[in-house]
Amino acid sequence: MSQRWLKFLEKFGSGVKSPDPPIDDATLLGTGPEIDPKMYEHYEVLFHLYGPLTGSPWVPYQCPTIFASIDKLNITPDTVELSPGYHEEHPPQAWQWLSPDTMVIVDLPDGAAIEVGVTLMKKGAQFVSTFDHWPFSSTVRTATPVIKTQNHIDTMRTLAPEVHALRQNLTPDVAPIWLCDSRRLGDDMPDPTPGTFDNRYYIDDSILPGVNTLQKGGIRRIVHLNEQLKDDPLPDLVPFIIEANKAGIAIEKVAIKDKNTWVQPQPMTEMPFKTRLPIRGFRRTDMGGFGKMVPVPSEGSYGSGGGGG
Amino acid sequence: MRTMAWPMEPDEIMGALRAIQFKHFKWDIFHRGDTSILPEALVLTGEEHELLVDVAEGVWGALREVEEVVRGDESLLDAVAVPEPLRAAATNQCEKSPRVTRCDFHLTEDDRWVISEFNDDVPSGFAECTGLAEVLMTHWSNRFPGLGFKGDLRGAITDSLADYSSVGFIHATGHSEDLQHVALVKEWLEEAGHTTELGSPANLRVDDGEAFVFDTPVDAIFRYYPGEWIGDLPNVDDWIAASQFLPIMNPVSALASQSKRFYACWNEHDIALSESARSLFDEYLPASVYLSTLDAEEVLANPKRWVLKGAFGRMGKTVRIGPLMPKEKWKKAVKEAFDAPHIVVAQKRFDTAPLWTSRGLGYATIGVYLVDGRFAGYFSRIDKGPLIDYDSWHVPTLVEIS
Numbered sequence: 001m002s003q004r005w006l007k008f009l010e011k012f013g014s015g016v017k018s019p020d021p022p023i024d025d026a027t028l029l030g031t032g033p034e035i036d037p038k039m040y041e042h043y044e045v046l047f048h049l050y051g052p053l054t055g056s057p058w059v060p061y062q063c064p065t066i067f068a069s070i071d072k073l074n075i076t077p078d079t080v081e082l083s084p085g086y087h088e089e090h091p092p093q094a095w096q097w098l099s100p101d102t103m104v105i106v107d108l109p110d111g112a113a114i115e116v117g118v119t120l121m122k123k124g125a126q127f128v129s130t131f132d133h134w135p136f137s138s139t140v141r142t143a144t145p146v147i148k149t150q151n152h153i154d155t156m157r158t159l160a161p162e163v164h165a166l167r168q169n170l171t172p173d174v175a176p177i178w179l180c181d182s183r184r185l186g187d188d189m190p191d192p193t194p195g196t197f198d199n200r201y202y203i204d205d206s207i208l209p210g211v212n213t214l215q216k217g218g219i220r221r222i223v224h225l226n227e228q229l230k231d232d233p234l235p236d237l238v239p240f241i242i243e244a245n246k247a248g249i250a251i252e253k254v255a256i257k258d259k260n261t262w263v264q265p266q267p268m269t270e271m272p273f274k275t276r277l278p279i280r281g282f283r284r285t286d287m288g289g290f291g292k293m294v295p296v297p298s299e300g301s302y303g304s305g306g307g308g309g
Numbered sequence: 310m311r312t313m314a315w316p317m318e319p320d321e322i323m324g325a326l327r328a329i330q331f332k333h334f335k336w337d338i339f340h341r342g343d344t345s346i347l348p349e350a351l352v353l354t355g356e357e358h359e360l361l362v363d364v365a366e367g368v369w370g371a372l373r374e375v376e377e378v379v380r381g382d383e384s385l386l387d388a389v390a391v392p393e394p395l396r397a398a399a400t401n402q403c404e405k406s407p408r409v410t411r412c413d414f415h416l417t418e419d420d421r422w423v424i425s426e427f428n429d430d431v432p433s434g435f436a437e438c439t440g441l442a443e444v445l446m447t448h449w450s451n452r453f454p455g456l457g458f459k460g461d462l463r464g465a466i467t468d469s470l471a472d473y474s475s476v477g478f479i480h481a482t483g484h485s486e487d488l489q490h491v492a493l494v495k496e497w498l499e500e501a502g503h504t505t506e507l508g509s510p511a512n513l514r515v516d517d518g519e520a521f522v523f524d525t526p527v528d529a530i531f532r533y534y535p536g537e538w539i540g541d542l543p544n545v546d547d548w549i550a551a552s553q554f555l556p557i558m559n560p561v562s563a564l565a566s567q568s569k570r571f572y573a574c575w576n577e578h579d580i581a582l583s584e585s586a587r588s589l590f591d592e593y594l595p596a597s598v599y600l601s602t603l604d605a606e607e608v609l610a611n612p613k614r615w616v617l618k619g620a621f622g623r624m625g626k627t628v629r630i631g632p633l634m635p636k637e638k639w640k641k642a643v644k645e646a647f648d649a650p651h652i653v654v655a656q657k658r659f660d661t662a663p664l665w666t667s668r669g670l671g672y673a674t675i676g677v678y679l680v681d682g683r684f685a686g687y688f689s690r691i692d693k694g695p696l697i698d699y700d701s702w703h704v705p706t707l708v709e710i711s
Contacts (some may be wrong), residue, residue, distance in 0.1 A: 044331070060339035065485045068331055072492065132485045134492075137507075143523055195523065198482045198509045206340050213342050 025049075025167055040160035041077045043070035049163045050114070050129045050156055050179070056172035057217040058128050061207050066131040066152060073137040075150075077157030086115040086256075094262040098123040100173050101220040105237065107180040108227060108256060110148065111155030116225065116256060117179050118159050121166050125175040130207050133184070136197035145197040146186045173218065178208075182226060185234060202236035211247040221250040223265050229255040232272040242271050310357060310416055310675075313707075314667045315348040315445075316452045322348045325444050333440025334493040337486055340700065346437065347702035349666050350453075351673055351689050358459060358708040361422065362684040364593055365412040365677040368424060371586030372566055373682075378580050379571065380562045385578060389568040390620035390652050394540035398552040399562040406560035407469040407529075407681055411688060413697075414675045418660040424593045425656075425674065430536045430559055430567035434676060434688030434703065436493050438462050441705040442686075456707040460686030462678050466494060466558075467501045469680050473529035473556060475504040477522035480533040482509045491533045498531075510534045510542050515550040529556040536564035537621045569618040570654045573597035595657040600650035608655065609643045616656045617646045630658065630696055661695045668702075669693070675706060 025048070029039055039045055047067035052058040069075060098104070098120060106113045106120070117127055135149035186200040209217070222244055224233050233241055245251045245268075252265035315322060326346060329335040337345055353361070379385040386396040411432035413425050442458035470476055476498050478491040495505045506522040513530070514521045521527065530551070539548050539561070552561045565571055575582055575590070577599050582590070600608075608615050612631020619627025629642040646653040663670045672695045676688040687706035690697050 060342045060344075063485075064330060064336045065488070068334070068336060068489075071331060072496070134485070134488055195512075198511070201483055201485065206337060209342055 025164065029164060035161070035164075037161070040157055040164075043067045046070065046077065046153075046156050046160060047129075049160055049167065050127045052126050052128055052176065053167065053170055053172040053174075056126060056176070057213070058126070058176045058209070061128050061130075061178075061209060063128075063130050063132045063207050065134060066129070066149060069135050069137075069149065070153060073135060075135065075153060077153045078150075079158045080111070080151065080154035082115055082155070082158060083112065086112065086119055090119075091259050091263050094259070095120055095123045096263070097223075097265060098125060098175050100124075100175050101218050102175045102223055103214065103219045103221070104175060104177045104223045104225060105180060105233075106177055106225045107182045107234065107237070108225070109181065109183050110151045112256075113179045113181060114152065114155045114159060117177050118162060118166075120175075120177055121163065124170060125177045126167075126170060126172070127163075128176055128178045128207075130178055130180050130203050132201045132203070132207065133181075133199040136199070143195060143197040145199050147181065147183060147199045147201075149199075152181065176217075176219075180237075182234065185236070204236070205240075208237075208240045211243055211249070214244060214249060215247065219249060221252060223252045223254055224268070225254040225256065227256050229253060229258050229261060229266065231255075238272045241268075245271055310354075310664070310673075311352045312664050312666050312671075312673075313350050313352055315350065315449075317348065317449060321449070325441075325448070328444045328448075329436065329440040333436045333443070334489040334496070335436040335440050336489045345703060346441070347666065347668065347691055347704050349668075349691065349702075349704050350456075351664075351675060351691075351704055351706045352456060353675075353706065353708050355709055355711055361414055361675065361677055364422065364424070364589070365414075365679055366682060366684060367585070368589050368593055369410065369412065369427065369679050369682050371583070371589050372427065372571075374583060374586050375571070375575050375580060376562060376566050379565045379574060385574060385580075386565060388578065389565055389570040389574055390537075391564050391568065392537055392540040394545050394549070395536065395561055395564060398549040399560075399565060402552045402560050402562055403554050403556055405556045406562075407556060407558040408560070408563065409466060409469070409558055409678065409680050409685075410563075411676045411678050414677065415659070415661045416673070416675075418662045420662070422593065423595060423659050425595070426569065426572070427566060428676075429563040431533050432676075432678070432688075433490060435462060435490060437703040437705075438678065438686045438688045439493075441703075445705065453707060455710055457710045458686075458705070459708045460678065460684055462680070462686035463497050465678075465680035465683065465685035467497050470498060470503070470529055470531070470558065471501070473503070473527075475506070475525065475527045475529075477513065477520070477525070477527035477530045478505060478507045478533070479510050479513060479522070479530055480507075481535075487533055491531065494531055510539065510548070511544055513544060513547050513551060515547045518554065520547075520551045520555045527555070529558065531558050535621070536561055536567065568620045569597065569622070569656070570599065570620045570652075572656070573599050573654050577602070595659055597654050597656045600647055600653055600655055603655055605643060605647045608646075609640060612639050614658060616658045617642055618654050618656055620652045620654065628696060628698075632658075633694060633696060664691070666691060671702075672697070673704070674701075 029035060047064060051062040106117050108116060131152055133147045136143050136145040184201050241251055251268040253268050254261040254265045326338045330338045380399045383396050386399060391399060411428040415423050415425055417423055439462050478495045480487045480491045499505055506525040508522045512522050519526055572594060617629040622628060631639050661672045664673055671691040671693060673689060673691045674697045678685040689704050689706045690701040691704050692701035
């Protein structure tokens with residue numbers, strides 16, 4: 001075990017020994033050429049690398065849930081085979097449009113969002129991770145989680161050295177990329193049954209900045225990146241996109257299956273249909289989770305509230 | 310009571326918040342781009358602390374008198390808006406159910422302590438209560454001379470559940486803020502040697518007199534799922550069956566006293582109270598009345614007099630405070646309330662005394678945790694306005710140590 005890893009464990013390994021101020025990459029991982037690969041398995045390193053740069057206005061929006069699960073459930077991040085399509089055969093001029101005034105929402109299944117995100121990062125960008133779900137863990141039985149977690153974690157681990165290297169040349173004002181799992185609402189999966197661990201979730205306004213914050217952060221354009229150009233953003237993102245559009249922020253689309261859009265994003269000429277605000281539109285389903293639109297009372301009525309008191 | 314800013318540098322404050330975030334399951338240290346924890350403390354004198362503890366424990370005990378009456382009478386359960394499918398469960402529940410609750414105090418402009426409500430069903434804030442105390446006192450206790458945290462919420466809950474070797478943890482799985490809460494208690498129980506299982510409400514099953522979460526037999530349940538939604542679950546029959554023999558923290562009957570209408574029921578239904586209960590209620594609980602005894606025009610014309618509350622609103626979601634609302638919105642709120650009077654209650658309004666904080670004037674609520682009726686710690690919040698809701702800041706509560 002390397003001395004650096006030992007020092008790292010001493011600092012972050014177990015329990016709260018010495019709460020540290022916000023850390024930069026050099027403090028966390030050192031500056032030398034040799035880095036123990038085990039460092040990239042640590043939840044706090046991954047949380048750091050897949051989050052905004054220190055001093056960035058987007059720091060408050062990084063979601064820690066999946067990173068906390070690595071620590072609390074003793075998950076070992078592993079390396080995984082990546083999808084070659086996201087890393088090769090890019091058209092000339094692809095992703096040149098990425099600039100500090102652009103927020104990108106990469107909304108793809110499983111680890112694909114991370115892989116595409118790293119491709120974009122090479123053009124100068126920082127991440128905001130939104131993986132707000134918890135893996136199933138039990139010492140006595142197995143259950144099928146609706147949203148798989150291991151692939152996200154392994155993809156982050158696999159690309160961590162590359163992300164670490166890329167971050168060395170970035171400043172806190174580079175474009176933010178919101179990394180989202182397009183399966184979060186569970187729409188393309190069978191309905192959970194009582195033997196299923198329901199870990200669906202939606203992206204709420206604690207993970208998305210308001211219009212004023214976007215504008216204050218210099219954002220003039222939002223690019224929504226999903227699988228196909230014909231697909232609308234998922235319903236939990238719609239109110240955010242409509243609100244930004246109303247405030248004069250340009251909304252554009254990129255589809256991972258349409259390489260022309262990699263070069264030139266398409267304007268979102270028609271805003272997606274807003275059914276309801278997510279906070280009202282997504283109530284707990286009969287499985288105790290989210291993901292199903294159900295009729296709810298209007299905002300002002302005396303319907304049920306949410307969560308604990 | 311006074312406020313004090315944490316005598317710490319900004320980097321130290323962020324270090325403390327980061328420590329709470331991962332080690333104490335307070336993942337949402339940020340909310341809408343701001344920190345959800347204000348680096349400020351509410352400071353109580355020793356006498357204030359003792360008073361709040363005595364009052365909270367006393368009123369909690371007195372409320373149990375009422376709860377015993379209400380849960381034994383289906384018409385009263387109906388009157389306080391307990392959903393029909395759960396009334397039998399509340400009546401016939403396991404007698405050994407452990408309880409955790411939070412009593413929310415406010416200091417009024419005329420220097421009185423008033424309890425706006427008890428959170429009897431699924432009280433929140435455990436990570437803030439225990440995490441802030443541990444991190445600040447472990448690393449920065451010298452910055453808070455003569456001050457300390459009171460209560461041991463973790464010890465009280467683990468003691469209360471000590472007899473149950475296998476505990477199921479039930480939460481609304483779509484909310485990570487709910488997950489972080491149960492994950493914290495789950496960790497406490499695991500470290501105390503219990504077997505645990507985490508699941509959604511639909512994962513509870515009763516088979517041949519035994520309860521299971523998934524396939525794991527459980528001796529008790531820690532429930533962090535609003536009781537009023539249990540009736541809509543596909544396995545409501547399992548919940549009703551389980552409640553008859555399985556200790557549940559909190560039991561289904563907590564739903565009765567969680568209802569804001571509960572606070573009107575002893576007067577509305579002439580429930581006999583002990584002299585001490587009556588005295589405590591009169592002194593510390595603002596009067597609550599059913600809308601059937603009020604005139605809509607009178608309420609509309611006197612927004613400063615009443616607060617309208619939905620029976621089961623949480624985090625201030627269904628609280629309508631007249632003076633805080635534009636006239637048109639108050640009019641709409643009154644109309645909606647009188648259109649559905651059976652699920653609303655009117656509470657006499659009181660003026661909370663403002664406090665000076667590092668963010669300007671603020672209004673505080675001091676939450677007192679009780680486990681099985683005994684003091685276990687504080688969870689307090691501050692807001693820029695008198696309504697404490699989802700956007701309010703969390704603040705630690707310190708007590709002067711003589």
